[in-house]
Amino acid sequence: xxxxxxxxxxxxxxxxxxxxxxxxxxxxxxxxxxxxxxxxxxxxxxxxxxxxxxxxxxxxxxxxxxxxxxxxxxxxxxxxxxxxxxxxxxxxxxxxxxxxxxxxxxxxxxxxxxxxxxxxxxxxxxxxxxxxxxxxxxxxxxxxxxx
Amino acid sequence: xxxxxxxxxxxxxxxxxxxxxxxxxxxxxxxxxxxxxxxxxxxxxxxxxxxxxxxxxxxxxxxxxxxxxxxxxxxxxxxxxxxxxxxxxxxxxxxxxxxxxxxxxxxxxxxxxxxxxxxxxxxxxxxxxxxx
Numbered sequence: 001x002x003x004x005x006x007x008x009x010x011x012x013x014x015x016x017x018x019x020x021x022x023x024x025x026x027x028x029x030x031x032x033x034x035x036x037x038x039x040x041x042x043x044x045x046x047x048x049x050x051x052x053x054x055x056x057x058x059x060x061x062x063x064x065x066x067x068x069x070x071x072x073x074x075x076x077x078x079x080x081x082x083x084x085x086x087x088x089x090x091x092x093x094x095x096x097x098x099x100x101x102x103x104x105x106x107x108x109x110x111x112x113x114x115x116x117x118x119x120x121x122x123x124x125x126x127x128x129x130x131x132x133x134x135x136x137x138x139x140x141x142x143x144x145x146x147x
Numbered sequence: 148x149x150x151x152x153x154x155x156x157x158x159x160x161x162x163x164x165x166x167x168x169x170x171x172x173x174x175x176x177x178x179x180x181x182x183x184x185x186x187x188x189x190x191x192x193x194x195x196x197x198x199x200x201x202x203x204x205x206x207x208x209x210x211x212x213x214x215x216x217x218x219x220x221x222x223x224x225x226x227x228x229x230x231x232x233x234x235x236x237x238x239x240x241x242x243x244x245x246x247x248x249x250x251x252x253x254x255x256x257x258x259x260x261x262x263x264x265x266x267x268x269x270x271x272x273x274x275x276x277x278x279x
Contacts, residue, residue: 093250101277110232110279115249117277130275137271141264143251 008034009139012062014046014079015039015097016071020120020127024066027131033139038062043074047082050089062092063144066134067114069098069105077108084113093144095134156182157273160203162194162220163187163238164212171258172207175265181273191215195223198230204278207268208248210239221248232279236268 011028015021021039028037038059040046046067049056065083069076076096083089093115098105101119109117118134121127138144159176163169169187176185186203188194192214206224210217217237224230237248240256252268255261272278 106277106279107232110234116234116272117279118275119277133267133271133275137267138250141252141267143253 008036009064009144010060010062011035011037011064011066012046012049013037013039013066014043014071014076015066015068016041017068020068023124023127024131027128028135031135031139033135035135035139036060042072043076043079045073046071046079047074050083064138065092065094066097067094068120069096069100069109077112080109080112080114093138093142095138097130097134156184157205157278158201158203159183159185159273160194160197160201160206161185161187162189162191162206162212162217163209164189165209168209168238168254168261171261172265175262176269176273178266179269179273183269183273189213191217191220194220198224198227202229203233205272206233206235208235208237209254210237234272234276234278236272238264 013021013024015024025037028035038049040049048054049059050062052059067076067080071079076098080094080096083092083094096109096114096117097120099120106117118130121130161169161172163172173185173187176183186197186201188197190213195215208217208220212220221235221237224233224235234249236250236252238252238254240254252264255264
């Protein structure tokens with residue numbers, strides 16, 4: 001079991017839709033495991049955050065990444081590919097969280113070594129349930145690799 | 148659920164040599180909402196035989212196995228074009244970090260906690276995740 005860590009679990013949400021950001025924050029706020037959510041609104045910012053570049057120099061390294069596929073500047077597939085190519089980042093679990101139901105996106109994401117592919121429900125209650133289940137599995141059950 | 152209407156039941160391969168853990172896992176997955184079919188193999192060699200003929204949707208893997216051990220098995224799965232997309236959840240009592248799995252779950256010692264862990268695995272991977 002993941003220990004109820006003294007340090008909150010760091011989550012990076014890579015998402016450009018403010019509504020989905022707000023809902024994800026809302027769903028994670030009441031999680032049993034204390035967590036700290038950072039948000040990157042496009043692919044370029046996400047990679048700068050992960051590499052601690054520029055204004056992101058002091059940010060914590062995420063324990064878990066939630067990644068939307070359709071993003072401005074650099075799309076989620078490219079972000080995923082770069083994360084899984086970099087030795088210092090590839091061990092971080094990436095859960096793809098997207099509205100896309102296209103089989104091609106599912107297959108491509110797993111090929112690029114996404115850890116899990118989750119379709120974002122349109123319905124609010126279902127959306128909260130999905131984020132709750134992500135929280136339960138990845139924050140409470142999984143042993144995250146922490147420095 | 149958000150789950151796309153794809154074929155059921157979900158085929159799960161459980162690679163586990165401890166009969167007690169097999170029983171607990173089957174019990175927990177039996178209660179999952181999404182219909183699933185669990186194939187149980189007891190060691191890494193049996194797992195390789197199974198994977199030569201089948202492509203499960205999800206693999207639950209104990210690391211310490213007789214014959215071919217879980218680490219080698221994982222490497223072979225990731226090196227195989229037909230199998231590499233399959234999510235592999237490593238359930239282990241060892242604290243060593245591995246590089247190839249999609250998720251590491253420490254095997255809890257207390258049966259009630261073990262059941263809770265497998266229930267959470269079942270809920271997330273069988274009900275929420277879109278498998279490839």
